[in-house]
Amino acid sequence: STYRKMMNRRNRLNIYSAKGSSPSSSYSRRGIIASACCFIAVIILLSKRVIEQPSTSSSSEIHDSKCRLKQAINSGECQLFSHRSYYSAKSDDCRSALEQLKSIGVNHLDLDLVLTDNNNNEEAANSLIVAHPMEYKRTTKTYSPCGNTAFNEMMHLLKSVYNNDFFISMEPKAAWGQTQQELDDIALINPPSRILETLLELVELNELAGHCAAIVELNYQVTDDAELRLQEELLRKITQHCQLFKGIRLSDDVNNLHIDQYDAIMPTIEFHPRHPHNVQGKVMQQELWSKSIVWVVDNEVDLEYAAELSPRGIVSNSPRDIVDILEGWC
Numbered sequence: 001s002t003y004r005k006m007m008n009r010r011n012r013l014n015i016y017s018a019k020g021s022s023p024s025s026s027y028s029r030r031g032i033i034a035s036a037c038c039f040i041a042v043i044i045l046l047s048k049r050v051i052e053q054p055s056t057s058s059s060s061e062i063h064d065s066k067c068r069l070k071q072a073i074n075s076g077e078c079q080l081f082s083h084r085s086y087y088s089a090k091s092d093d094c095r096s097a098l099e100q101l102k103s104i105g106v107n108h109l110d111l112d113l114v115l116t117d118n119n120n121n122e123e124a125a126n127s128l129i130v131a132h133p134m135e136y137k138r139t140t141k142t143y144s145p146c147g148n149t150a151f152n153e154m155m156h157l158l159k160s161v162y163n164n165d166f167f168i169s170m171e172p173k174a175a176w177g178q179t180q181q182e183l184d185d186i187a188l189i190n191p192p193s194r195i196l197e198t199l200l201e202l203v204e205l206n207e208l209a210g211h212c213a214a215i216v217e218l219n220y221q222v223t224d225d226a227e228l229r230l231q232e233e234l235l236r237k238i239t240q241h242c243q244l245f246k247g248i249r250l251s252d253d254v255n256n257l258h259i260d261q262y263d264a265i266m267p268t269i270e271f272h273p274r275h276p277h278n279v280q281g282k283v284m285q286q287e288l289w290s291k292s293i294v295w296v297v298d299n300e301v302d303l304e305y306a307a308e309l310s311p312r313g314i315v316s317n318s319p320r321d322i323v324d325i326l327e328g329w330c
Contacts, residue, residue, distance in 0.1 A: 062304065067330040069307035079313040080322060081108040081169065083296055084132060085146035088320040094154070097145035098161040106319045107162055110295070113151065113172045114187050115195040128198045130154045133173055133187030155206040164211070169245055169266075169293075171215040172199055178222050192218075193227055196234040203241050213243035215266060245293070250277060254284050259291065264312060269294045272305040300325050 072078035087100040101107070114136045116127045128151040134140040135147040146154060158166050174192040175182035182188045196216075203212060216238075218231050235244075243263035248254065250270040259265050270277040271284050271294075284292075293313035297306050303325055306314050316322045 062308070063330075065307040065310070066304065068310065069303075070326045070329045072310075073314075073326060078311060079108045079167075079293070080106050080319055081110045081293065081295075081313055081315040082106055082319050083110050083315045083317045084112060084144035085109055085130075086144055086317045086319070088318045092145050094146040094149055095157055095161065098157060101319060102161055104320060104323045106323075107166045108168075108313070109158075109166070110169045110315045111146075111154075111171070113170050113195065113199065115172075115174065115190045115198055117186055117189055127151075128195070128202055131187075133185065136187045137185075151202050152206065155202075155208070167211055167213070168208075169213040169215055170199070170242075171247065172196065176217075176219045176222075178219075178224070191227055193230040193234060196231060196238065200234055200238050203238060209241040212241065213245045213263065214238050215245045215247050217246050250282065254282060257284075257288065259288070262291075264291055264293050266293045266295060266315070269297055269302050269305055272309060275302075275305060297322065 069078065073080055082097075082101050085094060085097050085101075087097045087104075092100065101109075111130050112132045114129055114131045114133060116129060116136075129136065130149045130151060131147050132140070132144070135143050146157075149157075158168070172192070172195045173188055174190050174195045175185075175188050176192055178191075199214070203209075214235070216235055218228065218235065220228065222228055244261065246259060246262045246265045248257075248265055248267040248271075250268050254267075254271070257265070265288065267284060267288075269275065271282060272278065273281065273283060289309045289311050292309070292311045293315060294306050294309065294311045295315035297303050297314045297316050298318050298321065303314075303322060314322070
């Protein structure tokens with residue numbers, strides 16, 4: 001093991017006994033002390049990594065984690081979210097998808113929001129719609145059941161199907177970085193303050209307090225101070241009605257996460273140490289997983305990864321399949 005190799009290395013360094021004499025004993029002692037310090041530092045780092053990564057050393061531990069996840073989802077301690085209103089891989093119309101989700105006990109949805117511009121032929125400018133940017137631009141081959149649905153219409157459907165027993169996390173898409181690529185994209189062209197202002201109006205209009213979360217992280221690298229101050233004020237008002245979530249991609253730096261202001265974080269399942277996409281071995285602190293809603297979990301392998309992480313919630317493109325998999329566990 002790494003530990004045994006380091007111990008042997010230290011023993012080989014300490015080759016001069018009290019009875020023997022060293023050609024440069026003081027220099028050797030300094031070398032031994034330095035090596036010992038390095039050894040201790042490495043052990044601390046290794047221990048920290050072992051603590052932060054979920055233990056999956058035995059099949060019994062994996063089995064136990066699967067049973068815990070099943071129990072947590074069944075009890076509501078861990079919430080299963082539908083990603084973009086999907087019930088399964090097969091698309092359906094919006095109302096039918098919501099009714100199917102309700103039939104399997106899923107009343108949490110994770111939605112993308114786009115603010116329309118004047119170049120869209122079917123929607124009025126500055127209208128908020130439920131859509132992924134690719135759906136809005138008609139550049140995808142697959143569309144979610146509720147894709148390109150007006151926000152107000154979506155709220156009417158949710159209330160009609162769930163009778164107010166629902167929760168939505170919403171990610172407003174905009175030019176958060178004010179990059180040229182964003183500004184050239186008709187789905188992202190709007191400054192964040194514009195979509196936040198519209199979202200605030202519609203959250204209040206539809207009385208969503210207690211039923212919503214905004215997935216927003218302000219970009220403090222933007223040099224437009226007036227725009228940033230406006231974003232802060234609008235977000236402050238939105239969070240009087242909705243919780244605040246933070247999305248985390250595998251490309252993000254997770255060494256110094258500042259999450260105190262967030263009600264939940266949403267890291268990708270790719271942060272699991274055995275996920276094939278996690279080639280750099282990125283690790284999130286173990287205590288953060290209980291505050292995490294992981295995405296996107298669509299198959300049994302990823303669901304097992306999620307079980308080992310013990311998250312607060314799981315986002316899936318196929319909640320029907322996740323429910324079926326859980327049914328066969330334990």
